[in-house]
Amino acid sequence: MKAEKPFNFDSTPGKLPKQVVPTEYSIRIIPNIDKLTFTGTETVKLNVRAPVRELVLNALEIEVGTADVDAKSLPKSSIKIDKKNELLRIALPSDLPPGEHTLTLNFSGKINQQGQGLFYARYQEQGTGANKIVLGTQFEATDARRLFPCWDEPSFRARFQLTAVVPENWLAVSNMPIESERKIDSPEANKEVRFAITPPMSSYLNVFVAGELDVIETKAAGTQIRVIATKGKAEWGRYALESTAKILEYYNDYFGETYPLPKLDQIALPGGFGGAMENWGGITYFESVLLFDPEKSSESTKQNVFEVIAHEVAHMWFGDLVTMAWWDNLWLNEGFASWMGTKCSAHFNPQWEVWLRRNFPRDPARRVGISKEQAMEGDARSTTHPVQQPIATEAEASSAFDDITYKKGQSFIRMLESFLTEKVFRDGIRKYIAAHKLSNSTTADLWNALSDASGKPIGEIAAGWTQQPGFPIVKVKRGEGGKISLSQERFTVNFKNPPPLEWKIPLTYFLAGEEPRSLLMTGKIDNLRDIPADRALKLNVNGAGYYRVDYDAASWKLLLESLARLGVDDRVDLLCEAWALVQANRASFSHYLELVEKLPASTELAEREQIINVFDFINRLLIDHPEREKFQIYARSTLRPTFDALGWEPKISESPKAANLRASLVAALGDLNDQEIIAGCRERFQKYLKEPGSLSPDLRPPVLAVVGRYADEATWNHLHELGLKTTSIEEKQNYYNALAAAIDPKLIRKTLPISLTDELPTSRAAFLVSRVARESRHPEMAWDFAKANMKALLAKSDALAANSYVPGLFTFFSDRGRIAELQSYAKAHLPPTSAKEVAKAVDEIEFRAEFRDRLCAQIAGDVLK
Numbered sequence: 068m069k070a071e072k073p074f075n076f077d078s079t080p081g082k083l084p085k086q087v088v089p090t091e092y093s094i095r096i097i098p099n100i101d102k103l104t105f106t107g108t109e110t111v112k113l114n115v116r117a118p119v120r121e122l123v124l125n126a127l128e129i130e131v132g133t134a135d136v137d138a139k140s141l142p143k144s145s146i147k148i149d150k151k152n153e154l155l156r157i158a159l160p161s162d163l164p165p166g167e168h169t170l171t172l173n174f175s176g177k178i179n180q181q182g183q184g185l186f187y188a189r190y191q192e193q194g195t196g197a198n199k200i201v202l203g204t205q206f207e208a209t210d211a212r213r214l215f216p217c218w219d220e221p222s223f224r225a226r227f228q229l230t231a232v233v234p235e236n237w238l239a240v241s242n243m244p245i246e247s248e249r250k251i252d253s254p255e256a257n258k259e260v261r262f263a264i265t266p267p268m269s270s271y272l273n274v275f276v277a278g279e280l281d282v283i284e285t286k287a288a289g290t291q292i293r294v295i296a297t298k299g300k301a302e303w304g305r306y307a308l309e310s311t312a313k314i315l316e317y318y319n320d321y322f323g324e325t326y327p328l329p330k331l332d333q334i335a336l337p338g339g340f341g342g343a344m345e346n347w348g349g350i351t352y353f354e355s356v357l358l359f360d361p362e363k364s365s366e367s368t369k370q371n372v373f374e375v376i377a378h379e380v381a382h383m384w385f386g387d388l389v390t391m392a393w394w395d396n397l398w399l400n401e402g403f404a405s406w407m408g409t410k411c412s413a414h415f416n417p418q419w420e421v422w423l424r425r426n427f428p429r430d431p432a433r434r435v436g437i438s439k440e441q442a443m444e445g446d447a448r449s450t451t452h453p454v455q456q457p458i459a460t461e462a463e464a465s466s467a468f469d470d471i472t473y474k475k476g477q478s479f480i481r482m483l484e485s486f487l488t489e490k491v492f493r494d495g496i497r498k499y500i501a502a503h504k505l506s507n508s509t510t511a512d513l514w515n516a517l518s519d520a521s522g523k524p525i526g527e528i529a530a531g532w533t534q535q536p537g538f539p540i541v542k543v544k545r546g547e548g549g550k551i552s553l554s555q556e557r558f559t560v561n562f563k564n565p566p567p568l569e570w571k572i573p574l575t576y577f578l579a580g581e582e583p584r585s586l587l588m589t590g591k592i593d594n595l596r597d598i599p600a601d602r603a604l605k606l607n608v609n610g611a612g613y614y615r616v617d618y619d620a621a622s623w624k625l626l627l628e629s630l631a632r633l634g635v636d637d638r639v640d641l642l643c644e645a646w647a648l649v650q651a652n653r654a655s656f657s658h659y660l661e662l663v664e665k666l667p668a669s670t671e672l673a674e675r676e677q678i679i680n681v682f683d684f685i686n687r688l689l690i691d692h693p694e695r696e697k698f699q700i701y702a703r704s705t706l707r708p709t710f711d712a713l714g715w716e717p718k719i720s721e722s723p724k725a726a727n728l729r730a731s732l733v734a735a736l737g738d739l740n741d742q743e744i745i746a747g748c749r750e751r752f753q754k755y756l757k758e759p760g761s762l763s764p765d766l767r768p769p770v771l772a773v774v775g776r777y778a779d780e781a782t783w784n785h786l787h788e789l790g791l792k793t794t795s796i797e798e799k800q801n802y803y804n805a806l807a808a809a810i811d812p813k814l815i816r817k818t819l820p821i822s823l824t825d826e827l828p829t830s831r832a833a834f835l836v837s838r839v840a841r842e843s844r845h846p847e848m849a850w851d852f853a854k855a856n857m858k859a860l861l862a863k864s865d866a867l868a869a870n871s872y873v874p875g876l877f878t879f880f881s882d883r884g885r886i887a888e889l890q891s892y893a894k895a896h897l898p899p900t901s902a903k904e905v906a907k908a909v910d911e912i913e914f915r916a917e918f919r920d921r922l923c924a925q926i927a928g929d930v931l932k
């Protein structure tokens with residue numbers, strides 16, 4: 068493995084020549100809302116480091132009208148757009164000598180429907196239901212160039228001063244506070260808003276949002292904090308506002324560096340893009356991941372809001388104040404923010420068990436989350452890649468935002484922290500931030516800071532985890548005289564002849580009831596000594612490590628006998644471990660079930676949810692197979708006692724965990740065809756129609772989903788009307804998710820065309836088809852519909868969807884015949900950049916088909932007692 072180098076501007080990858088560096092932009096944008104276009108001008112101060120005859124910067128789908136250098140206008144013929152490379156080339160009449168120069172450009176472009184560059188979102192206004200429009204931007208990874216020509220690579224830091232012209236009743240928001248406002252006479256709009264200039268930052272972190280917006284605000288540690296939403300909704304930002312204040316102070320302390328901007332805005336957008344984006348000082352969120360209505364929103368929405376804010380605000384330091392040099396280090400940005408956000412969420416909300424939950428998020432649109440298990444599932448396959456991967460093109464930069472980047476990244480960082488201890492790790496992070504603030508960095512810079520803080524060779528340990536794919540399984544074998552031999556090999560699933568790899572593993576372990584210890588396993592084999600033959604030994608303390616463990620029979624037996632003495636995190640880890648061995652065909656399904664049956668009777672949330680997730684996966688896998696009914700009977704009898712202990716009605720003194728678990732169980736038992744639960748859901752839905760307050764917000768999503776799944780036409784129509792009527796994006800999602808769950812083919816044919824209408828925010832509309840593929844038991848109907856309407860569906864999605872949309876739909880198939888169909892479709896219709904996504908989908912279908920056959924044989928046998 069080639070060791071990575073610390074940050075150096077001149078050797079940072081990228082397309083743009085490094086002789087010319089922008090230092091300050093002054094940009095003025097005039098949107099035309101009626102025509103959905105904009106015009107703009109900008110003046111850029113340049114530092115020319117070596118003589119050049121040409122200026123090369125980025126521009127995409129922009130017309131450049133005029134160009135001046137040092138106030139001298141250039142002929143039109145000297146301006147060339149290189150569309151393929153997304154470059155603007157400006158030929159100069161003579162050498163531009165080193166020193167300060169200025170470039171002034173006039174340009175125009177369009178306001179997009181999808182969340183890229185400057186975009187618009189149409190929505191119904193809260194309270195009035197009036198049709199409105201809001202503008203927003205989404206630039207990461209490489210779309211700032213769609214709004215203004217710029218040096219659009221992260222290492223070209225510069226100061227940005229934005230001015231925008233908007234209608235008088237609109238609020239305009241950007242990274243910095245408004246410096247001045249004035250009335251002007253312009254055909255488009257009549258208010259000119261000038262924002263203060265930013266500190267030096269990367270172009271992709273700019274933001275501009277404008278519309279009829281409401282604001283609530285507070286102050287924390289000297290920083291103005293605001294939540295901004297479309298009119299009538301800002302009060303639902305109260306929880307986000309309070310959470311942001313806490314989170315900001317926590318990070319001020321953790322990073323040892325006070326938040327550097329005068330204000331921090333949290334902006335809820337009712338469409339345009341999904342997820343959230345860490346624009347410095349002006350973070351944008353899809354509305355339902357920021358707003359929380361105490362009357363109507365569920366506990367899991369609340370937790371999601373906190374976790375997403377904690378992730379995004381972590382980026383204000385890790386990503387914005389210090390920015391990765393190039394997109395090959397994106398994992399560091401995202402892995403770190405995911406880890407930091409989770410750590411912060413766990414700190415303020417220990418009762419949520421954030422490290423243990425959400426192993427299999429139900430919402431495919433969710434970008435951040437706790438998901439070591441999800442990362443490991445993907446990372447065990449032949450289609451995985453190292454977290455750190457070479458990035459040459461814009462398309463590669465965009466497709467780097469995957470599970471491996473976010474979730475393996477965060478899991479590795481967590482393992483490292485657990486090995487180094489919290490304090491040593493934090494000291495290293497403080498050194499790193501202090502050394503690189505207002506600049507860029509590479510992974511090597513972080514490892515150096517952590518090595519300084521810990522005295523350990525972090526770069527050497529990290530290389531195996533960040534520069535090679537996959538992860539190890541450690542085999543535990545008890546020998547004579549208290550000796551335990553350990554050996555490592557690569558852990559894979561559905562992967563013939565994997566290249567053998569080795570890792571330096573920061574192992575942690577404990578004897579039941581004793582303090583944890585650690586060992587850096589540096590070779591293929593190692594030993595533990597003096598382990599009493601009658602004591603249970605658990606490796607991977609709290610499941611904080613990113614590796615699997617395979618215990619020999621004697622060690623496994625001792626663990627099963629000691630379950631009641633292990634913490635819930637270690638029991639969840641054993642469940643995940645056992646299930647992974649079953650998936651990898653290293654153990655029979657009975658190995659997992661034996662553990663489930665020996666667990667102490669309890670209503671532990673994370674533990675039960677792990678089981679629910681596994682049962683849910685199998686229940687879907689066995690659709691149309693005779694073993695399904697036998698499995699459902701078994702699964703219901705395993706889960707039902709926990710539900711009966713909790714009951715339908717929330718108790719006044721119960722913890723949020725109980726509310727979450729009840730909701731998960733209702734959804735799971737409903738899917739498993741539990742007739743009493745289905746009847747209970749229908750009854751509660753009827754009551755809810757008359758008296759909405761009768762159904763607690765936590766139970767709404769699962770009750771609606773179960774009612775939707777088994778709906779008849781009248782019920783479907785009813786759910787649809789409710790969805791059309793509400794102006795809350797979260798409620799809308801609940802209703803449309805319920806529609807998408809319907810299993811009656813007649814209703815599926817009614818649900819699918821909704822994706823082509825304007826009923827749902829653009830970014831969510833195309834997802835409705837994926838949702839039907841997953842939930843309806845008829846992925847073939849979703850695929851046939853998508854095939855027939857592909858152009859319209861892709862027009863509603865961002866650029867990335869061209870690669871992943873079709874392969875994504877195929878991952879719901881488990882029938883080998885679909886592989887050839889996907890491959891031939893891809894050959895005829897998909898861009899070459901989709902090859903990786905196609906390979907992943909093929910692998911998933913192969914895996915599902917093989918695993919389903921194996922499980923069916925075991926279930927038909929005697930594995931379910």
Ligand SMILES: [Zn+2]
Pocket residue numbers: 345378379382400401404
């Ligand atoms: Zn992020």
